[in-house]
Amino acid sequence: MCDQRTILVRYNExxxxxxxxxxxxxxxxxxxxxxxxxxKGIKYRVPRGRIMIDLPTAVADEYADRLKKIPGITSxxxxxxxxxxxxxxxxxxxxxxxxxxQTGTExxxxxxxxxxxKTFPQTSPEINMEVGSRIMSQLSTKGxxxxxxxxxxxxxxEIGMSGTVVFHTRExxxxxxxxxxxxxxxxxxxxxxxSSVAAYQMACRGCRVHFVFFDNQPFLGRGGYDKVLKLSKIxxxxxxxxxxxxxxxxxxxxxxxxxxxEENRVxxxxxMMYRIANEIATKYEMLGLVTGESLGxxxxxxxxxxxxVTCVTSMNIFRPxxxxxxxxxxxxxxxxxxxxxxxxxxxxxxxxxxxxxxxTRGKIHFLENDEGKYPRNVLKEEALRDIETIKVxxx
Numbered sequence: 001m002c003d004q005r006t007i008l009v010r011y012n013e014x015x016x017x018x019x020x021x022x023x024x025x026x027x028x029x030x031x032x033x034x035x036x037x038x039x040k041g042i043k044y045r046v047p048r049g050r051i052m053i054d055l056p057t058a059v060a061d062e063y064a065d066r067l068k069k070i071p072g073i074t075s076x077x078x079x080x081x082x083x084x085x086x087x088x089x090x091x092x093x094x095x096x097x098x099x100x101x102q103t104g105t106e107x108x109x110x111x112x113x114x115x116x117x118k119t120f121p122q123t124s125p126e127i128n129m130e131v132g133s134r135i136m137s138q139l140s141t142k143g144x145x146x147x148x149x150x151x152x153x154x155x156x157x158e159i160g161m162s163g164t165v166v167f168h169t170r171e172x173x174x175x176x177x178x179x180x181x182x183x184x185x186x187x188x189x190x191x192x193x194x195s196s197v198a199a200y201q202m203a204c205r206g207c208r209v210h211f212v213f214f215d216n217q218p219f220l221g222r223g224g225y226d227k228v229l230k231l232s233k234i235x236x237x238x239x240x241x242x243x244x245x246x247x248x249x250x251x252x253x254x255x256x257x258x259x260x261x262e263e264n265r266v267x268x269x270x271x272m273m274y275r276i277a278n279e280i281a282t283k284y285e286m287l288g289l290v291t292g293e294s295l296g297x298x299x300x301x302x303x304x305x306x307x308x309v310t311c312v313t314s315m316n317i318f319r320p321x322x323x324x325x326x327x328x329x330x331x332x333x334x335x336x337x338x339x340x341x342x343x344x345x346x347x348x349x350x351x352x353x354x355x356x357x358x359x360t361r362g363k364i365h366f367l368e369n370d371e372g373k374y375p376r377n378v379l380k381e382e383a384l385r386d387i388e389t390i391k392v393x394x395x
Contacts, residue, residue, distance in 0.1 A: 003056060003057050003058075004054060004055070004056065004057060004080075004081070005054075005055060005056070005057050005060035005078050005079065005080060006052055006053065006054050006055075006078075006079050006080060006081040006163075006165050007052070007053040007055065007060065007063070007064050007067070007076055007077070007078055007079075008050060008051075008052055008076060008077045008078075008079055008158060008165050008167060009032070009050065009051040009052070009053065009067065009073055009076045010049075010050060010073070010074045010075045010076065010173075011025075011028060011049075011051075011072055011073060011074050012074040012175060013072075013074075013175065013176065013177060014028065014072060014177065014178070015049055023181065024072070024177065024178060024181050025046065025051075027072075027178040027179075027180050027181045027206075028051070028070075028072040028073070028178035029044065029046060029051055030178075030180070031070055031071075031072070031178050031179055031180065031240075032044075032051065032053070032067070032070060032073075034240055035066045035067070035069075035070055035240075036053075036063050036066060037063075039055075039059075041055060041056050041059075042054070042055045042063075043055075045162050045163070047116065047160045047161055047162045048116065049116065050116075050158070050160065052081075052162065052163070052165065054081065060078050061078065064076060064078055064171070067171075067173060068171065068173060068174070069174070069237055069238050070173065070174065070178075070179075070238075071174045071175070071176045071177060071178060071179055071203055071204040071205075071206070071238060071239070072173075072174070072175075072176060072177055072178035072179075072181075072206075073173030073174060073175070074172075074173050074175050075170045075171060075172050075173055076170070076171055076173060077156070077165075077167040077168075077169060077170050077171065078167060078169070079156075079158075079165040079166050079167025079168075080092065080165065080166050080167070081163045081164065081165050082163075082164055082165075082166060083164065084120065084159055084164040086127070086130045086131050086134060087134065089131050089155075089157060089164075089166055090131050090134035090135050090138075092166055093111070093131065093135045093155045093166075094135055094138050094139060096153070096155070096168055097109060097135065097139060097144065097153055097155075098139065098142075100152075100153060101139070101142055101143060101144065102143075103142070103143075104143065105143055106143045106145055107142075107143050107144050107145070107152060107153070108145055108146070108147035108150050108151050108152045108153070109132075109135070109144060109145075109146065109147070109151055109152065109153040109154070109155065110128075110132070110146055110147065110148045110151040110153075110154055110155075111127075111128040111131050111132040111135075111154075111155045111156075111157065112128065112154050112155070112156050112157070113125075113127040113128050113131075113156075113157040113158075113159065114156075114157070114158050114159070115127065115159045116158070116159065116160045116161070117159050117160050117161045120159050127157060127159070131155065131157065132146060135155070153168060154168060155168055156168060156170075174204055174238070175204070176204035176205055176206065177204070177205055177206030178206060179203055179206060179207070179208050179238070179239040179240075180206065180208050181206035182205055182206030182207045183206075183207060183208070183286075183287040184207065184208045184209075184210060184284070184285070184286045184287060185202055185207045185208075185209055185210070185281075185286055185287060185288045185289065185290050185316075185318060186209075186210050186211070186212055186245075186277055186280060186281040186284075186286045186288075186289055186290065187199040187202065187209050187210070187211050187212070187289075187290035187291070188212055188214075188273060188277055188289065188290070188291050188292075189211040189212065189213050189228055189231060189232060189244075190213075190228075190292065190348045190350070191213070191224050191227045191228050191231065191342065191346060191348050192292065192342055192348060193292075193326075193329060193330060193333050193338070193339065193342040193343065194292030194293070194294060194297075194321055194329055195290075195291065195292030196231045196234070196235050196292070196333065196336075196338040196342060197292065197321060197329050197332045197333050197336070197338065198290050198291060198292040198318075198319070198320050198321050199211065199235045199290060200235050200238060200332070200336050200338075201320040201321070201332075202290050202318060202320060203235070203238050203239045204238075205320075207290075208239055208241065208242065209235065209239060209242060209290065210242050210243045210244070210245070210284070210286065211228070211232045211235075211242060211243070211244045211245065211392070212244075212245040212246075212247060212273075212276070212277050212280055213225070213228045213232075213244065213245070213246050213247065214247050214249040214269075214273050214276075215246050215247060215248055215249055215250075216248075216249050216250045216253060216352055217248075217250070218250045219250060219253075219352050220346070220347060220348075220352065223344075223346035224346050224347070224348055225246065227341060227342075227344055227346050228244070228246075229244070229390075229395055230341045231338055231341055231342065232244045232390075232392050232395070233392055233395045234336065234337055234338050234341065235336070235338065236392040236393065238336070240393060241393060242392040242393070243284075243389055243390065243391060243392065244389070244390040244392050245280050245387050245388070245389055245390075246387065246388040246389075246390065247276055247383050247384075247386075247387055248383055248386050248387075249269075249272075249273075249383065251379055251382065251383070252269075252272050252379045252380070252383060253269060253352055253353060255374040255375070255379055256268045256269065256272075256353075256370075256374065257353040258374075259370070259373040259374040260370035260371075260373060260374070261366070261370055262355040262356075263355050263357055263358055263359040264359055264362065264366065264367055264370050265353060265354070265355050265358070266299065266300045266350055266354070266355070266358045266359075267300055267305050267308055267309060267358075267359060267362045267367060268367060268370060268371065269350055270300060270305075270309040270350075271308070271309050271312050271367065271371070272376070272379075272380065274289065274309050274310070274312050274313050275312050275313065275380060276380060276383055276384060277289050277313075278312075278313040278315050279380075279384055280384075280387070281315060282315070287315075287316060288315055288316030288317065288318050289313070289315055289316070289317050289318065290317075290318045290319075290320070291317065291318075291319055292319075292321055292329075293306060293319050293321065293322060294319075294321045294322060294323075294324055294325075294326075294329065295322050295323065297326065299358040299359070299360050300350070300358065302360050302361060304360070304361040304362055305359070305360065305361070305362045306319075307364075308362040308363075308364050308367055311364065
């Protein structure tokens with residue numbers, strides 16, 4: 001068999017972009033090239049509506065697996081580029097189908113053709129008939145039958161202007177939009193289950209997601225820091241080129257504990273986190289903040305408390321999990337492999353000095369009154385000055 005393979009990459013949502021389509025296609029192709037080695041044996045073709053990657057058979061499976069983590073790809077197949085010769089295509093089909101058949105057992109198959117090269121003389125149904133009849137002539141006596149609805153094997157043929165690709169399996173991708181097509185955002189990464197899922201979902205909407213972690217090592221030790229390094233690395237595997245900003249938060253929390261109403265502590269923590277995240281995002285020209293907040297999940301995530309923290313910034317706030325329940329969030333966390341890290345028993349900084357009865361309907365004028373009792377702006381500037389910036393690709 002040919003020592004070359006062709007990976008046929010499909011996208012769906014990008015195809016609906018009208019005049020901006022080429023921008024999205026170029027962004028997706030750039031992301032694919034970043035994920036695959038810079039190997040002279042890899043060649044790229046971009047016919048309309050598809051991306052084709054020609055590469056050696058020996059590495060096709062390994063490199064194709066990397067496509068599963070690239071937002072913007074709807075599905076892909078590993079196939080063979082060949083001449084649109086019906087006899088040769090049928091011979092390849094026989095070569096693939098025959099080993100799957102069992103003596104005396106009926107085996108159902110069909111042929112499915114997509115003909116984007118409209119100058120090709122036969123239509124898609126005619127090609128299906130030509131190739132299918134040739135395969136049947138060789139295997140019908142062994143139990144092969146045509147069944148479109150209940151096919152156990154579908155031979156797929158793509159006839160395009162840049163070549164004909166024959167394949168028989170489709171692997172699903174993440175879908176969505178290619179990372180970088182929607183701009184950059186900053187995710188408040190806590191180390192829990194929710195925020196890493198929120199970051200992943202924004203990456204699938206075309207955002208390059210950077211991370212900010214509010215650290216309190218003097219009270220919590222290094223466990224939370226190490227946990228967030230792991231989570232940021234996992235999520236970054238779906239996009240690349242992210243930064244992680246680690247903000248020392250202990251002095252701010254101590255000041256809030258010592259000067260403010262106990263029940264307001266968690267909301268006051270969140271308001272300071274939003275302010276600091278806003279400064280970082282503005283400095284690096286990011287277009288919004290991302291959080292893992294889900295309405296009503298905990299005391300700080302009521303409508304009133306969400307409004308109380310949102311009002312401290314004019315920046316876009318994205319909450320992709322806002323209407324999800326915990327079971328749905330956990331399901332995604334397991335799929336993207338952040339769950340096992342997230343459930344490691346390490347508290348985040350919001351659990352420090354946790355009040356017995358946290359406020360569920362924070363009043364903004366009470367919160368502002370508390371914030372006048374400690375040197376908020378001085379502590380904010382000190383925290384911004386001492387930020388540690390980490391390139392996640394290097395972890």
